[in-house]
Amino acid sequence: GAGVSQTPSNKVTEKGKYVELRCDPISGHTALYWYRQSLGQGPEFLIYFQGTGAADDSGLPNDRFFAVRPEGSVSTLKIQRTERGDSAVYLCASSPGTGTGYTFGSGTRLTVV
């Protein structure tokens, strides 16, 4: 596609519920990244994929967070038992290879009530 696409753009969920956030990277980009941005802060690294495998998941805050990229293209970030502190904008980015400039998507604004 022309850019990185993230769906939904907004998600409101109740505390304790499960959510899935989707990222569709730019066609042909092998590297895919997830970041989380809280209000007034810079993006915070969560995980990055090179192809289908998670090359670095050191930013995932705890075991409630999980991400997959089964076919090396679309990725899904999954959050179990959501908490109010999970509320943030979740940004996805892709790049042609590692070490090159990212293109970010518009993000999914997650609100846990």
Place this chain on the structure above:
Amino acid sequence: GENVEQHPSTLSVQEGDSAVIKCTYSDSASNYFPWYKQELGKRPQLIIDIRSNVGEKKDQRIAVTLNKTAKHFSLHITETQPEDSAVYFCAASPGGGNKLTFGTGTQLKVEL
């Protein structure tokens, strides 16, 4: 891990003046330093980046300088225009770009 500090948090300049934003990093292994511009409610957009084998890079009105010894890098915007108003983030990466650590951002306001 890497820690990036960014100053100032807010910066107000008159149209046509220059703006300078400074960042320091902690991990001497960092070798890639991008700068992003984020307008309100929009995605971060890469405006310029520099690698550790270069001391300065320029693209029209925007330039970035890197001092590896002091572990700091700066963004310079000349001849500022109202459309430069946004939040600017610096970032650093020891892996050449795989995992970015961002600064806390600078709100730049260019006044007419």
